[in-house]
Amino acid sequence: MNDVVIRDVLPGADPGFDNRRLPVYEAGEIDVPFVVWGSEEVIARDTFWEEHAHPTHELLWNEHGASSATVGTRVWTITPTVGLWIPAGVRHSGWTPAGTRHRAAHFGVHAVPAIADRPVAVEVTPLLRLLLDRLDHGDLSGDERARTEGMVLDLIAPARNEILLQIPExxxxxxxxxxxxxxxxxxxxxxxxxxxxxxxxxxxxxxxxxxxxxxxxxxxxxxxxxxxxxxxxxxxxxxxxxxxxxxxxxxxxxxxxxxxxxxxxxxxxxx
CATH class of the missing domain: 1.10.10.60 (Homeodomain-like)
Structure with missing residues (x-):
């Protein structure tokens, strides 16, 4: 049970799935020019993300649907209201069902200290979502972006409830x-x-x-x-x-x- 792969293959789901490979980076290995950079994707097919690690801190959440991220023997469930903060350099894999509107925000280690030295669930409040949307889609001046980034960092905090399944070895x-x-x-x-x-x-x-x-x-x-x-x-x-x-x-x-x-x-x- 050391290599944990939990895939929620639900009734009516496509029995096949996409397999994505991403590189493994050490924390800060790439000197990124941003403080916060976001991405979003509607996942067309059930998708397994092989183990990888980012040079940046990452915040994962979903606008719609539930997915999971696995670190070692710990499996977190990610929803529209409970996201997951993954520190830079931490290896993780993931499972995202078809139809999920997947969101991610990356934080440069040069500008943003990790809120924890391990993955931690984060409450994704309506205000936090609004500010992250503003960074992704707003036409902001340099000062406006810096203020918005500062508010985002102030709002990121561990969630009161995390959906974490520890797989016993x-x-x-x-x-x-x-x-x-x-x-x-x-x-x-x-x-x-x-x-x-x-x-x-x-x-x-x-x-x-x-x-x-x-x-x-x-x-x-x-x-x-x-x-x-x-x-x-x-x-x-x-x-x-x-x-x-x-x-x-x-x-x-x-x-x-x-x-x-x-x-x-x-x-x-x-x-």
Missing amino acids: SPLLAPIVEAVLADPADTTTLAAWAARLGVSTRTITRAFRAGTGLGFSRWVATARVRHAIALLSRGEDIEDVAACVGYHSASAFGTAFRRITGTSPGRFRAG
Whole structure:
């Protein structure tokens, strides 16, 4: 499980996908002439971004849809309201489903200190989006651009809720991880897994906490919510999504979703 590749192949999605290769740069290896430079793309086909690293800091978010970025054994979900700050030189891969309106902003290391020395989720507020749009599309003078860039930097801060799935490396947990990622509706209980693997429930719980910081139930709930976000981003009905990820009622699903994301499924889909 060291090389983590999580691809949310959803019902109706193109079974094929684009594979993109980008170079690996060290932080500051290229002396860029900008403070902030943005890009955007509507992703036509499911796209896997092979491991790469930028000479600049990068902020990823989506105007529409949910994608993911992987660093080592950690997988972040990226949405229109929760982005991901990746420091310059940090190797990462990504998965972006078809139909996603993908946004990125690169920050020159000469002008912008990293907000953290590791990837961190960032709250993408309406004001931050507006300012980044102004940098990308506005006809700004030098002073106007500098002021806008300064406001952007002031607004970038770690999010209160991040959608992060840590993949445990323990061989003991590999069958559980593979089963849940393949089918988030898998309802095998902790006791059933313990019997199947020939260990105690306490052994599995300890292994999950050591490898992810979460217990078995919370880890499974996070994996389910992560998959649910991909479905909700496609406009799927909330009750159907709840069933697809293993919940017997929309209310139980809503409780788990709010606990992990800080918002309800309905608000997330509307947003």
